[in-house]
Amino acid sequence: MLGDLGTATLAAGLLGATLAALLWLRVALLAAPARPARAATTLTVLAAAAACAVLETALLRHDFSVRYVAENGGRHVSVPDTVTSLWSALDGSLLLWSLVLCGYAALLARRRHPPRLHAYAMAVVSVVATFFFALSALAANPFRDVHPVPIDGPGPNPLLQQHPAMAVHPPLLYAGYLGLVVPFALALAAPLAGDQGRGWLRLARPWTLAAWTALTAGIGLGAWWSYAVLGWGGYWVWDPVENASLLPWLTATAFLHTARVGGTRHARWNAVLACASFVLVLLGTFLTRSGAIASVHAFTESPLGPLLLGLVLLAVLAATLLAGRRDVAPAETPAPPLLSRATAVLVNGVLLVTIAATVLIGTVAPLLTEPLTGERVSVGPGYYHRTAVPLAVAVLLLAGVAPALRRAGDRAGVRRLLVPAAAALATVAAVGLSSRPGLPALTAFGAAAFTLTGLAAELGSAPRRRLRAVRLAAVLAHAGLALVAVGVAGSSAYGQVTERTVRVGETLRVADVSARLVSVDRSTTGGRMVVRARLAVTGDGTSRTVTPGLWYDPARDTAVTVPRIDTGPWRDTYLTLLAVAADGGSATVRLAVNPLVGVLWCGGALMAAGGLLAFGGSLRRRRRGPAPPARPATRVEVAA
């Protein structure tokens, strides 16, 4: 019953998306009225919302005749976990994906942009929506019925049931990924729309900012989730799925910068970066949803691989054909001098593109080498540490240089860098002489000090210049980046770990923290066996009890470690229970001290806050009407 209803909504969505694509093309090519096209877009978003609602209802009502519920639902699963299991497996997450995509399409449809540019962009978005609805309806229908109807299901993957971040991480990531469809569509539409295409950059900015903010927050939450749940105490392993989310973030960041500074001189850069961002989103979807790459959190075993690869190739082809023969507007402004922010932004673009290329080849190399040479090659964190990390430190330095070059060709800008440079050298000297964090961490500390000092100077000089929201947003985001660098460098350089099997009453020690195993308790709750080790942790002059656990989920035959983190102001004490002796007399415990991890999360939050502020600023500016071409920004004051 629910299953048939769901299949019907998917069919309606496929029909609506196809109609929308055709009607928007009519608007663009034949100047037909836009009202029917808008109606088709509305129908599509309603169908997507209905499909998600039906699947959610089936999950909540434990209707195991629906395939997705039979595979991912369970009577023992709590209500919040049941709600989030909509996106805990491939087919359901594809529905959420379509809903977010159609949401963007509906929002874009309401805009009053130049009509031809708008219609072409809507046609592009609708074609993408058509493809994903076709996938859901024809290849990965979660509503297919199951015979015989099972009595109970296994529940979602237990790893996904432990942390509140899991409730918001995937929707945020999708909001980030799919928001990038708008700059992509506008970049493709611009050369088709002739003179109307000139303004596409300004139109794309709020969308890109919204997507970038969501993507930043999503990546940050994902790192937090793997830190708090996976039990090995790390937040980033250069795993293919993590890389897939980083790739579009890198190019979108570069796009935000080149689109802001330099204007028409960077026309080709802007088009290529906008297209690359969404193509990388699609490529990431292919990598993580086709089973091509095994990963901690990839959806494996799916028939969607060839189809998604086809879409990637189609997008690349369209981008090459359209953006490649783009009408490059003659540069009306004289070339900016070498020491200007435009140059800094360009160098930033080069570095970010290189990092993206590095991460991309590292991610796909294992896929490429096996069919070519028959030899399986693994690319570990060591590769990225030697390639991407130095480039990232250079990007951070650049973030410190750029604000000083406020005005084009300002020689005083170089002098403004003296104090930050002195701060960086002092930091390197102090840290390098008092400890041995290793070369990468030391340079990261120096670069962070450089950037933070420069930003502080910028803030300090603000009252005279009346700080605009856009400047404040940039300061926040760049300071966030510097803090992230400090957190990553500090936790990887000064982290300490020990792992031992201890009997009850024995003590583990790392640095000045000690943990004494007090007891091992077992219990069975809600169909899962839970073992908890009670440890008395002493450090920083205080003592508290921490109880890491081990869950065994018989329905999926998996054991899950539930680490416990004791968060201090400057460092986390991280305890994982790895194994327990059968008699309960001893336990294998991993004790880690991770300094500066809190700084990392603060930095991520600051970056997202900066993105949000810039998004608000760009919306307000748009409400005040189009800006004069020479000075693109109206002044928006921050309520002090």
Place this chain on the structure above:
Amino acid sequence: MSPRRSLRLLVVAALLAAAAVGLLRSSSSGPDTDPVRTVAGGLRCPACQGESVADSASPIAAAMRQSVAEQLAQGRSPAEIRRWFVERYGTDVLADPPARGVSLLLWAVPALALLAAGAAALRTLRPRRPEEAAGRAGPVARRRTPGSAAPPTPRGPTARRLWWVSSAGVTLLVVAVAVAAGQTGRPAPAAPPADPVAVTLQLARDLEGQQRYDAAAALYREALRDRPDDGIQLRLAFALLRADDAAGAERAVREVLARSPESPDGLLVLGLAQRRTRPAEAPSTLRRFLTLAPHHPAAAEIRRLLDS
């Protein structure tokens, strides 16, 4: 030079020197770096995802760390040890791929990306003369007559034809998805990246070769947990027998014999174990082994044992 200026120079010079010392100090490896950890950090744990042998908690990684430590103690170089592991477990045991063959792409692609993006940036930065810029603008811009605000819109039959072609394209997209979805179906699950059990067994055999039967037996037990198999169980029994744990070997082999009472290898191990635990029963077990497998490689040896 004003005193203030020279003071500033002095401060900068002092900072530079101190920072250089800090960097130098940090780049040389500290006294506490463990060579075993360095080598193990370059090896990938075959049973885990994304963890190095140095960091992983799995028993395989522990055994591999042990092996690294022993080889280092024998005076082998880290490169030799890495080669030893590659020969046994394949290239993907290395955390970082060697820079040769297709793996060169890993270094070539970033370099090319840097060069290409850098060249594009240089072209953007180069000052352009107006006529050159107009020439670069391409045919679309040149075709446009100055002063006409209207874009070159296709009108009439051309636009209509374009519309039909693009609608056919959209329909084709849906049809292509439908056809492909019908053909692909659910593929067989992809083979796991490396069979952890096979790697465990290989490692256990290596340990047996080094006469470390206790460690080998522990790994066989590990492998059995993932893959209950009589062959592995027999190897476990052999290893236990050689580790002087005859009682353990007997227990292990009796499980095999309970399933297949005629297993010659099982009877052989049982008989040899019984020679230590219950010498009275050993001859009859070994005779049964000889009648069942008279041409077994160990048969001659057993006959000699029984005759003596």
